[in-house]
Amino acid sequence: xxxxxxxxxxxxxxxxxxxxxxxxxxxxxxxxxxxxxxxxxxxxxxxxxxxxxxxxxxxxxxxxxxxxxxxxxxxxxxxxxxxxxxxxxxxxxxxxxxxxxxxxxxxxxxxxxxxxxxxxxxxxxxxxxxxxxxxxxxxxxxxxxxxxxxxxxxxxxxxxxxxxxxxxxxxxxxxxxxxxxxxxxxxxxxxxxxxxxxxxxxxxxxxxxxxxxxxxxxxxxxxxxxxxxxxxxxxxxxxxxxxxxxxxxxxxxxxxxxxxxxxxxxxxxxxxxxxxxxxxxxxxxxxxxxxxxxxxxxxxxxxxxxxxxxxxxxxxxxxxxxxxxxxxxxxxxxxxxxx
Amino acid sequence: xxxxxxxxxxxxxxxxxxxxxxxxxxxxxxxxxxxxxxxxxxxxxxxxxxxxxxxxxxxxxxxxxxxxxxxxxxxxxxxxxxxxxxxxxxxxxxxxxxxxxxxxxxxxxxxxxxxxxxxxxxxxxxxxxxxxxxxxxxxxxxxxxxxxxxxxxxxxxxxxxxxxxxxxxxxxxxxxxxxxxxxxxxxxxxxxxxxxxxxxxxxxxxxxxxxxxxxxxxxxxxxxxxxxxxxxxxxxxxxxxxxxxxxxxxxxxxxxxxxxxxxxxxxxxxxxxxxxxxxxxxxxxxxxxxxxxxxxxxxxxxxxxxxxxxxxxxxxxxxxxxxxxxxxxxxxxx
Numbered sequence: 001x002x003x004x005x006x007x008x009x010x011x012x013x014x015x016x017x018x019x020x021x022x023x024x025x026x027x028x029x030x031x032x033x034x035x036x037x038x039x040x041x042x043x044x045x046x047x048x049x050x051x052x053x054x055x056x057x058x059x060x061x062x063x064x065x066x067x068x069x070x071x072x073x074x075x076x077x078x079x080x081x082x083x084x085x086x087x088x089x090x091x092x093x094x095x096x097x098x099x100x101x102x103x104x105x106x107x108x109x110x111x112x113x114x115x116x117x118x119x120x121x122x123x124x125x126x127x128x129x130x131x132x133x134x135x136x137x138x139x140x141x142x143x144x145x146x147x148x149x150x151x152x153x154x155x156x157x158x159x160x161x162x163x164x165x166x167x168x169x170x171x172x173x174x175x176x177x178x179x180x181x182x183x184x185x186x187x188x189x190x191x192x193x194x195x196x197x198x199x200x201x202x203x204x205x206x207x208x209x210x211x212x213x214x215x216x217x218x219x220x221x222x223x224x225x226x227x228x229x230x231x232x233x234x235x236x237x238x239x240x241x242x243x244x245x246x247x248x249x250x251x252x253x254x255x256x257x258x259x260x261x262x263x264x265x266x267x268x269x270x271x272x273x274x275x276x277x278x279x280x281x282x283x284x285x286x287x288x289x290x291x292x293x294x295x296x297x298x299x300x301x302x303x304x305x306x307x308x309x310x311x312x313x314x315x316x317x318x319x320x321x322x323x324x325x326x327x328x329x330x331x332x333x334x335x336x337x338x339x
Numbered sequence: 340x341x342x343x344x345x346x347x348x349x350x351x352x353x354x355x356x357x358x359x360x361x362x363x364x365x366x367x368x369x370x371x372x373x374x375x376x377x378x379x380x381x382x383x384x385x386x387x388x389x390x391x392x393x394x395x396x397x398x399x400x401x402x403x404x405x406x407x408x409x410x411x412x413x414x415x416x417x418x419x420x421x422x423x424x425x426x427x428x429x430x431x432x433x434x435x436x437x438x439x440x441x442x443x444x445x446x447x448x449x450x451x452x453x454x455x456x457x458x459x460x461x462x463x464x465x466x467x468x469x470x471x472x473x474x475x476x477x478x479x480x481x482x483x484x485x486x487x488x489x490x491x492x493x494x495x496x497x498x499x500x501x502x503x504x505x506x507x508x509x510x511x512x513x514x515x516x517x518x519x520x521x522x523x524x525x526x527x528x529x530x531x532x533x534x535x536x537x538x539x540x541x542x543x544x545x546x547x548x549x550x551x552x553x554x555x556x557x558x559x560x561x562x563x564x565x566x567x568x569x570x571x572x573x574x575x576x577x578x579x580x581x582x583x584x585x586x587x588x589x590x591x592x593x594x595x596x597x598x599x600x601x602x603x604x605x606x607x608x609x610x611x612x613x614x615x616x617x618x619x620x621x622x623x624x625x626x627x628x629x630x631x632x633x634x635x636x637x638x639x640x641x642x643x644x645x646x647x648x649x650x651x652x653x654x655x656x657x658x659x660x661x662x663x664x665x666x667x668x669x670x671x672x673x
Contacts (some may be wrong), residue, residue, distance in 0.1 A: 109452030116450040125418045130442050136408050140415020147397060170408035331453035332487050334511035
């Protein structure tokens, strides 16, 4: 039942059909996520980002490849490590930064913050701060899509740690029995907060969980954007055609710590080095260059352009005003409640 | 569909809930109803019989015993254009989907900066008196009180069961509707159709009186009315208010009543610590301290879980007799 694609050549027609523009778009998205997260980290260190943040450097290929397989009218839910999916879904970086800075011009007017980035106009219907909590919501969006009959798909991102919480199992079961168009994208970055997944889970391949729900599962190299795109693409096609849900396990790595200033010192040096050597953004650059979509000079130029764009967005967001208290009152209920 | 005088019918609380669901599902094709055993079996309390036949399996759905999944799925439906109604077979099951309700559903609109509304209804059937023991007899009224973003209503009569549920389904915010299993056979007059639509506005004065103000919810409402009837025969005039809307709490009608009576009794089928009675008493005392002739009095469950034994369960739950005794005692103390 598990389709393990890690050792297999990538020879799909979907990949063959990607032209230069499409390849460049994928690489640009990964660069934008990387630059966004690096900027968040810098902004955090100077006190512009408040509270906590969970960065996704190292996991850019998952968000980029998965989102590239979707239509604009599909639904996406994220975890608290969700900036990547939001940027991939074309959330404007300035509004995203403003949200992280707690400003009135943030995507959620400063009321959500890093862990709760949403943008319903882009199908980003929720980022959840509680592990696994997004999955039932994603299943509900899948039911909505099934009832509407417009061949929409609901895709939910979650981490390895979520596969041990009840909401995950309940959501997988409901999606399976109702054959809902849901794509479960597991970002297996090997650590649930500070603890290695092997200390909390009885096997390495989390895709095995899917068998309990009679659900097809794919294991894919999560650091290769084309492979993620292809695997999620297959899952999306199945969902759109009424074939029900799929579990896609993306093997990847969180290059940084869990949150804030966690240096991730609990990880073996050799492990970190091995994964850094397979950095998804560097691999993405090799892909676009080797496939002739960009030459080295053009790739450098693109990286510089993205860097400027992201820096400018952060700078502009930092100038935005704070929200006023009325913002909070108005957002609590649909009609203002008398005090 | 406007109601006429002919639309006032006598029906049970159970029938009133079913009527509200059927009317709203006819009115709005976006209303989808899900829960455990609600479709083909018609509900273990036979509340939802016939809905599957009328509205079909896409809109009336039996779920697995999996509250986190189907309550959470209701959120996903609500933010993508539907108006889901989900049923918790027992209020006690709130415990297994608490995160979805208090962390996700209650805060979703807020955390989106108001961009996403969450029009969903959680119906839950609670309360004691049926010998169901400690895990299937709680009303759950106060479990969700602390969470902004939620609205909470409690039906103390067939008319409320019908009107509040209709209003909850039309509301753009998440509403938890509490029903009492001990009232399912209670008969009362219900205005069918839009005439019966309630507002989620606050308490309803059910009986006028000037000696004491009694506020109750759910199964305590008919008990309070019965006590008031008995006391009236003794010349004691009791005002009975059904609180109906626990969140947002509208205190003004209670305040106005206490300003006339000077006495307040709060009756709830819950434990004393953390009950809504404490909140209502505090609010009224804060604003009408000078109008009180004596301290407010609370009638609640004792501070142990509801026992199974009929002898103990009956003794634990407030009833008309005990309410009458308490009020006589209060007035004798003057």
